[in-house]
Amino acid sequence: MSAPDLVVIGGGPVGLACAIEARLDGMDVLVVEPRSGPIDKACGEGLMPGALAALHRIGVDPQGHPLAGIAYVDGSSRVEHRFAERPGRGVRRTVLHSALEARAEQLGARRAEGRVVGLDQQRDRVRITLADDTVLDTPWAIAADGLHSPVRRLLGLERRPQVESRRRFGVRRHYAIAPWSDLVEVHWSPLAEAYVTPVDEHTVGIAVLGRRPLDQEAVLASLPALASRLDGAETVGSTRGAGPLLQRARSRASGRTLLAGDASGYVDALTGEGMRVGFSQARAAVAAVRAGDTEQYERAWRATTRDFRMLTSGLVIAARSRFRSRIVPTAAARPELFGSIVERLSR
Template sequence: MRLQGNDDADVIVVGAGPAGSAAAHYCAAAGLDVILMEKSSFPRDKICGDGLTPRAVGELVRMGVPTREEDGWIRNIGLRAVAGGRSFEFPWPELRAYPSYGLARSRMNLDQTLAEHARASGAKLMERTNVTGPVVDERTGRVVGVTARPVDSNGRRAGEETTYRAPVVIAADGVSARMATSLGIEKAMNRPMGVAVRTYFTSPRHDDPWMESQLELWDGKPGESNLLPGYGWIFALGDGTVNVGLGSVSSTAAATKIDYKALFARWMENTPEEWGFTPENQIGPVRGAALPMAFNRKPLYTRGLMLVGDSGGMVSPFNGEGIAYALQAGRVAADVVSQATARTTDDSRERALSTYADAMSRELGGYFTLGRIFVRVIEHPRVMRLCTTYGLPRPLVMRLVVKLLSDCYEPHGGDVVDRVIAGLTRVVPKA
């Protein structure tokens, strides 16, 4: 898999979000020639809660990304869950595996930081380059590159289509997964799918040290009105603004008829006045996106194409987080590609590349299976209400909830809660 005379790179990465930039960074750091293609130009926005758990922070540390306050980051100390008229605060646990703090930063800045980090590592970053499809070798059926064309700031064609060749292509093209679908790799309808909407407000809560999750949303006063089908979040960004969003999850990928923007508006109408979540304080529109969960698109590797991040459905069913797993997948994919370059035959290189799917299943498959079970349970409002009313006030349950929902537990050793979670991820079928 060494660079051939007609190849433009050792690996092409499609999409410069967290997954793609992580893959490009690690591949370039390993000495590979990398092209990282992004259809937009930086800075550019993405629909996200902007909150990073300690697991995601650990991945940033591995990449060597500076996360100092002066670089635009704000730290958070744990998760605040609000339900049943009560508030429960869960500090991030002290673990050997991850730092004991989370971070927040808008995707407008985060993605640019990661893409520039990949470029500083040696990757060639091509912005405003819209990948139109894979190049497939007629003889072998392998993906051997991509076709792409330049676009302007509005996404309109701005040049001729060009072919770029590489022996491996990493698809980090998000929930649309156009590279995968062009090869007939469709999403699994029996896997969970989430939907989220969010916007920004200027607010006195901008420096709140807790990530807040509203587990019950009412369209009036709590307990005196209708319970809305979803959960909310409030993440402080430390710059005078907060990211406020609402999400919902279903155990299948079937489309819902819920008007999420209308739900969001009803929630905002009933938030405390002192929070400042009013139209005059709102920054930008309410925007929404789908959240593909629990490896909802497989195979993660086939014929020279790897799926990382949202393109492979790597969002947690527990909390809707995708950044940590996107960064992790980029790291694992790059390691597999680097190992494959050391093989001396086509067969041995292909065997090395095929280990990517096994590695991701081994690291996340059990946890995602537990998440699928969790979603099936909380889909029923009565069950969810019982859990928040009688479960959260119990200290042991509280510890289990924060570690399970945030995926912050010791995979080996730790306390009794860590051992229970780790044991469950090992015995359940892999997602």
């Protein structure tokens, strides 16, 4: 196997977006991923308008259900905002992965199945060792290997984990029921949030976020309006879980290896814009590789994630506090403020 210009470690959506960006820029790219087939993950599956636009720019158009906006619901309080310029789209994670994988293959990205167990940074290259003792040499590497990134750990870039009492987790399940809305509905219970996303004409996905023990059935039972909607609906596929959600990195690059997507750091899923941020990071990481400037990527990463980090962190703090029960009523009383935040995050 000839040495590629770039090795992307991780074949999820952001890793595949990195591979597509690199191929569009003329690089020879190899994606290393231990799993085969469409990769599923616990996520809300709602692509904000900015995320969908980023996919269209690289030639990817996954099937799904139109999303017209976001609604927050808490008992009798409800506030909603419809996107001003263009819709988003609810897309099952496996459908999104298949569409990105097909585009990467169409553009000629190479793929190797393997698990990275070693990474040696040299002056002009990165030497990557796989579990089967295969060694890959490349001038540059981008690690998009997820929330609990092994590469982040190998590079010594992990920061101290969050204390157990503050950790939040997510559980997602699909239900065979026709969507009743073209909005992502966020239902607030006293201890958790349930994100309802239409993903096709016959299916909704529900992602529940909160502290452990996270019992999705108990959370849904505490939301009578949502529970009545789901009464009698069959579940589809398996339940997926993820967490702890907060992950922090000391830096987004070390030597000739860059971190992208959840591997680069993640706050929480509360604002639902992880894919938009991840696709922006993919574009910025490939541009930095082409320029040979990791500081360029660090600056771009901070600019790309600033709103996400600030607004999501603030919302998580409020959700943990005694003001939690006031979040939706306050948003309902200030719909213009709620709408401006949704618009800023969605683009």
